[in-house]
Amino acid sequence: MAIRLTVNSDEGGRELTLFFAQPLVRIGRSKGSDIHLPALEVSIDHAEIRSGLEGDFIIDKSSRNGTVVNGNPIVPARRRLLRDGDSIRICGFVIGYRSGLAAPGDQGMQRARADEYAFVHDVVRSRRKRVDAGANLIILNGPQAERKIGLPDPVHHISIGRDEKCELCLDDASLSREHALLHIDWEGVSIEDAGSKNGIRVNETVVRYQRLRDGDEIHLGATVLAFCDPESVYLDEVTSKNEKETIEYINPDPEDGACSPPGSDTEHRESEQAPVHEDHAGTQDVKVDEDAGRLTVQTNDTVIIIVGSIILIFSIIILAVLFR
Numbered sequence: 522m523a524i525r526l527t528v529n530s531d532e533g534g535r536e537l538t539l540f541f542a543q544p545l546v547r548i549g550r551s552k553g554s555d556i557h558l559p560a561l562e563v564s565i566d567h568a569e570i571r572s573g574l575e576g577d578f579i580i581d582k583s584s585r586n587g588t589v590v591n592g593n594p595i596v597p598a599r600r601r602l603l604r605d606g607d608s609i610r611i612c613g614f615v616i617g618y619r620s621g622l623a624a625p626g627d628q629g630m631q632r633a634r635a636d637e638y639a640f641v642h643d644v645v646r647s648r649r650k651r652v653d654a655g656a657n658l659i660i661l662n663g664p665q666a667e668r669k670i671g672l673p674d675p676v677h678h679i680s681i682g683r684d685e686k687c688e689l690c691l692d693d694a695s696l697s698r699e700h701a702l703l704h705i706d707w708e709g710v711s712i713e714d715a716g717s718k719n720g721i722r723v724n725e726t727v728v729r730y731q732r733l734r735d736g737d738e739i740h741l742g743a744t745v746l747a748f749c750d751p752e753s754v755y756l757d758e759v760t761s762k763n764e765k766e767t768i769e770y771i772n773p774d775p776e777d778g779a780c781s782p783p784g785s786d787t788e789h790r791e792s793e794q795a796p797v798h799e800d801h802a803g804t805q806d807v808k809v810d811e812d813a814g815r816l817t818v819q820t821n822d823t824v825i826i827i828v829g830s831i832i833l834i835f836s837i838i839i840l841a842v843l844f845r
């Protein structure tokens with residue numbers, strides 16, 4: 522049997538649905554997390570769901586901004602039993618929990634993985650709030666120099682060559698009619714040699730197939746193109762920052778409990794020391810001793826009596842010594 526987790530972002534975008542049959546599901550900002558939440562307010566290793574004989578438990582990994590279940594912050598580093606239909610909030614993300622479901626087949630798992638890339642893509646784009654957030658190519662030389670070519674969202678395949686039938690036609694006689702293919706999927710952009718006469722090079726290295734990274738230079742015949750991918754740059758920046766750089770989450774709707782700091786549970790509050798109450802109207806200092814269940818009253822008059830008694834005793838001793 523498996524658990525189903527549905528993930529939604531407060532900023533909109535598509536819903537992500539994932540199935541897990543393994544005993545441990547890691548949730549965090551790290552790319553290696555089973556549920557990748559690309560936001561700086563999410564800790565690198567934020568929370569985890571562990572399965573055992575007693576059921577499924579969620580544990581907050583002492584994250585900066587905490588984890589909330591059904592509107593209630595959970596105590597960090599302590600197991601909290603999950604029940605079917607529970608809602609888990611981690612900063613600006615809500616995760617729905619369902620248990621006891623049949624796991625999908627291999628094709629279903631592959632689709633879910635593609636959906637996860639698409640979900641991350643939506644989150645990154647909504648957070649960047651920029652028109653030029655998508656990947657693009659810039660021609661660096663030749664008659665079309667400085668031309669910027671925006672690439673479509675996944676999933677697409679673009680042919681490049683000197684033939685006018687190519688989706689990207691370049692004015693370069695050294696190119697083959699169909700020289701290369703660009704493959705755009707949710708994992709990124711890759712380039713493939715389409716059987717060209719002069720081949721393709723990425724950063725001066727001859728390749729048949731290559732996954733592209735931001736800043737790569739692609740040599741097609743005499744034409745040089747620069748590949749730019751601001752989304753991947755943003756994602757790398759978010760995931761590479763250490764835990765100390767995690768920012769505070771400001772919840773736009775405080776009533777749902779999502780902005781409560783870690784450790785704000787009632788048990789934590791009960792562990793605080795009892796307050797001291799002072800009554801300045803008289804000479805009494807009244808302290809509440811809750812452990813003993815009583816009030817201890819200390820008066821200034823009692824202190825005066827004790828000090829006077831000590832002085833009297835010393836006076837008697839001195840007189841006894843003088844008249845001896």
